[in-house]
Amino acid sequence: AWNEKGDALYDLKKYEDAIHCYDTILQIKPKRADVWLRKAFALRKLGKYQDAIDSFDKALKIDAKFSRAWEGKGDALCELGKYEDAINCYDKALQARPGSITGRGFFKRITLRKQDEDDAWFLKFWLSNIWCKKAQALAKLGKYEDAIDCYDKAIEIDPDGRLAQREKEDTEKQIKILAVSSKVEQLQDKCVIPQSIHAQIKLFEEGDHEIDIESLESLLDQVENTTPQLELMLKHKHLTVNRWDQLELEIRNTSIAHAFNLIPSFSDEIEMRRIKAVTVKGQQSITLELGAKAKIGGRIPVDIKLEFEDSKGNKHEQIHEEWIEVREDAKAPISSEEEIRWAQLTPRPDSALPPGLAENYHDIQLIGQGGFARVFKAVRVRDNKEVAIKIPVSLDQATGKTFIEEIKNWTRLNHPNIVKIYDYNVLPIPFFEMELCDSSLDQYIKDNKDKRIQLNNACWIVFNAAEGLKSAHSLKIIHRDLKPQNILLKDGIPKLTDWGLSKVITESAGLSGFTPPYAAPEQISGKQKDERTDIWQLAVIFYQITTGKLPFEGEDIAMSIVTKEPVRPSELNPEIDPELEEIILKPISKDPKGRYQSVREFQMALAKHLRISVKEELSKAVSAKDFSKSAYYCADLLLVCLKINDGVNAYKYIDDLINYAKGDTKDELIALKDGIERRVKQKDPIPAEIVNQADILVHKVKIGGNR
Numbered sequence: 001a002w003n004e005k006g007d008a009l010y011d012l013k014k015y016e017d018a019i020h021c022y023d024t025i026l027q028i029k030p031k032r033a034d035v036w037l038r039k040a041f042a043l044r045k046l047g048k049y050q051d052a053i054d055s056f057d058k059a060l061k062i063d064a065k066f067s068r069a070w071e072g073k074g075d076a077l078c079e080l081g082k083y084e085d086a087i088n089c090y091d092k093a094l095q096a097r098p099g100s101i102t103g104r105g106f107f108k109r110i111t112l113r114k115q116d117e118d119d120a121w122f123l124k125f126w127l128s129n130i131w132c133k134k135a136q137a138l139a140k141l142g143k144y145e146d147a148i149d150c151y152d153k154a155i156e157i158d159p160d161g162r163l164a165q166r167e168k169e170d171t172e173k174q175i176k177i178l179a180v181s182s183k184v185e186q187l188q189d190k191c192v193i194p195q196s197i198h199a200q201i202k203l204f205e206e207g208d209h210e211i212d213i214e215s216l217e218s219l220l221d222q223v224e225n226t227t228p229q230l231e232l233m234l235k236h237k238h239l240t241v242n243r244w245d246q247l248e249l250e251i252r253n254t255s256i257a258h259a260f261n262l263i264p265s266f267s268d269e270i271e272m273r274r275i276k277a278v279t280v281k282g283q284q285s286i287t288l289e290l291g292a293k294a295k296i297g298g299r300i301p302v303d304i305k306l307e308f309e310d311s312k313g314n315k316h317e318q319i320h321e322e323w324i325e326v327r328e329d330a331k332a333p334i335s336s337e338e339e340i341r342w343a344q345l346t347p348r349p350d351s352a353l354p355p356g357l358a359e360n361y362h363d364i365q366l367i368g369q370g371g372f373a374r375v376f377k378a379v380r381v382r383d384n385k386e387v388a389i390k391i392p393v394s395l396d397q398a399t400g401k402t403f404i405e406e407i408k409n410w411t412r413l414n415h416p417n418i419v420k421i422y423d424y425n426v427l428p429i430p431f432f433e434m435e436l437c438d439s440s441l442d443q444y445i446k447d448n449k450d451k452r453i454q455l456n457n458a459c460w461i462v463f464n465a466a467e468g469l470k471s472a473h474s475l476k477i478i479h480r481d482l483k484p485q486n487i488l489l490k491d492g493i494p495k496l497t498d499w500g501l502s503k504v505i506t507e508s509a510g511l512s513g514f515t516p517p518y519a520a521p522e523q524i525s526g527k528q529k530d531e532r533t534d535i536w537q538l539a540v541i542f543y544q545i546t547t548g549k550l551p552f553e554g555e556d557i558a559m560s561i562v563t564k565e566p567v568r569p570s571e572l573n574p575e576i577d578p579e580l581e582e583i584i585l586k587p588i589s590k591d592p593k594g595r596y597q598s599v600r601e602f603q604m605a606l607a608k609h610l611r612i613s614v615k616e617e618l619s620k621a622v623s624a625k626d627f628s629k630s631a632y633y634c635a636d637l638l639l640v641c642l643k644i645n646d647g648v649n650a651y652k653y654i655d656d657l658i659n660y661a662k663g664d665t666k667d668e669l670i671a672l673k674d675g676i677e678r679r680v681k682q683k684d685p686i687p688a689e690i691v692n693q694a695d696i697l698v699h700k701v702k703i704g705g706n707r
Contacts, residue, residue, distance in 0.1 A: 067096035190311035228259035356428030417468030539587030631660035
């Protein structure tokens with residue numbers, strides 16, 4: 001009775017009371033090995049591992065072949081981190097005779113309460129389980145190969161056992177992640193290890209065994225084979241003939257790979273001293289102070305050669321051309337004739353475009369520069385059209401590949417919410433000629449840093465940016481680097497730019513770059529990236545422009561992205577209602593399956609919110625008989641409906657908009673209405689040309705062109 005009561009209390013998790021029952025039995029019959037076993041299990045449940053071990057030992061003193069006690073003692077020793085001793089216990093359990101698995105009924109109740117009654121099946125399961133436990137203890141000691149052997153024995157005994165299969169796979173991954181960690185350690189002195197690799201290793205160590213190890217290994221191989229890419233800036237460009245002076249040479253390594261034994265050398269026009277080999281670490285820059293003496297006067301072109309080695313000892317060289325002004329003496333200025341002569345041979349100071357390219361433009365101004373390229377504003381000579389020109393900062397193989405990747409996808413995209421490419425070539429220098437915009441979303445955020453961007457404005461920016469994204473996704477192109485700097489604004493319309501990291505979805509991801517604050521978890525962990533990666537990045541921007549904060553910040557931003565949840569937007573901006581908050585947060589789900597599964601789905605949710613908001617404003621404008629605002633809000637509702645393919649409601653709002661329009665604009669709206677009506681009747685989707693036409697007409701209405 002005490003035995004049955006103890007077991008019942010054990011099942012109810014009343015372990016102290018169960019122990020009291022077992023002690024009552026042991027006072028009467030201290031030689032009951034099975035009762036000592038029961039007590040040991042109850043003590044272990046209470047976390048009293050050493051007391052449990054003592055009870056297991058009492059059972060084993062009575063029956064040295066009591067395999068279940070050896071197993072239980074091994075488990076308790078594992079809890080105490082004594083894995084060598086635990087392995088010894090598991091070996092003893094495996095050596096015990098099968099008939100010594102006493103306490104069978106209790107064992108079933110503790111571990112296999114729905115166990116089949118077949119003894120052979122039970123023994124097979126038990127033996128497989130012991131081999132698994134031994135394997136786990138070996139893995140804790142770092143003896144992974146021995147652990148794999150134990151799992152193989154468990155699988156041999158019970159081929160259908162899922163535990164052994166799963167644990168073996170995890171151990172094999174552990175072996176691989178250790179190899180990756182070891183390789184990372186070896187590469188630390190050779191390159192900058194991307195934050196995403198550290199993040200993936202940390203995630204695995206914290207128990208996320210879904211990490212794609214093969215992709216991680218591939219990524220690390222690419223890191224190892226990355227070559228240094230150097231940029232050069234000559235800070236001091238004035239020398240005097242035959243006089244020693246100091247030149248400051250800034251060298252920046254834009255790659256993650258360190259450049260070793262770097263030695264700069266100049267062409268024969270300049271004599272150099274104080275040159276020594278240096279190392280330029282990845283993503284860092286150094287400034288060299290060199291002694292220089294010019295041999296001839298005037299403005300002279302100088303070739304600066306950078307010779308260096310990569311981490312494998314392979315030699316590389318890059319040649320940069322600079323123009324240096326050399327005076328005949330410290331006081332005498334260069335003659336005006338000489339100035340003109342050299343000016344004819346060099347790019348104009350205000351353009352920095354090579355002559356072969358600069359001759360096609362006038363009024364050239366530098367308007368921006370990043371790590372890869374400079375962007376100029378210019379007027380095209382042939383038709384006086386204002387354009388933007390993008391050229392590389394430096395010329396090398398990596399730049400050429402980046403240029404080709406960017407142009408390959410960008411030229412396929414044609415949409416009002418994507419910056420247009422007008423022209424491109426590789427001669428006389430790789431360049432894009434593209435649509436000139438007014439500003440960037442990044443600048444818009446900075447201009448509004450002291451006040452929040454109005455929610456409706458923020459919603460429209462994201463909604464229309466999503467239009468461009470939807471068009472790219474229809475061609476299976478994902479951007480992968482959406483951020484405020486890559487969303488330009490023209491007449492208030494957002495346009496996506498910088499498709500240098502874009503990929504066709506069927507292509508392999510390769511060594512993908514990203515901007516950490518906007519990166520999706522799958523970019524950091526190296527998992528599969530798709531349309532939902534872009535949706536995450538657009539949602540991060542949405543969060544930023546509605547709250548004034550990024551959802552993930554801090555020193556280790558990559559870990560924050562994959563492990564932490566953002567502050568709810570309404571806590572940062574009380575004007576955000578629960579519906580809009582859900583629209584902002586849903587796409588920032590760690591699991592891509594938890595996000596909107598397409599841009600259109602994201603837009604549909606946002607459109608519902610916008611329609612409610614705009615309808616309220618329209619109602620106020622109509623009540624106040626403010627026909628200008630009424631037209632404005634009708635136009636907004638028309639565009640929302642067209643962009644989510646809601647032809648029925650689009651037809652309704654264009655009908656209302658026609659009442660506010662006049663002149664040519666009214667006639668064009670009537671023609672557009674006929675096109676919408678035809679699609680609605682035929683149940684056809686709204687084509688892009690109708691949406692684009694509506695965009696133009698709505699713009700006319702909003703700027704007062706409805707005459």
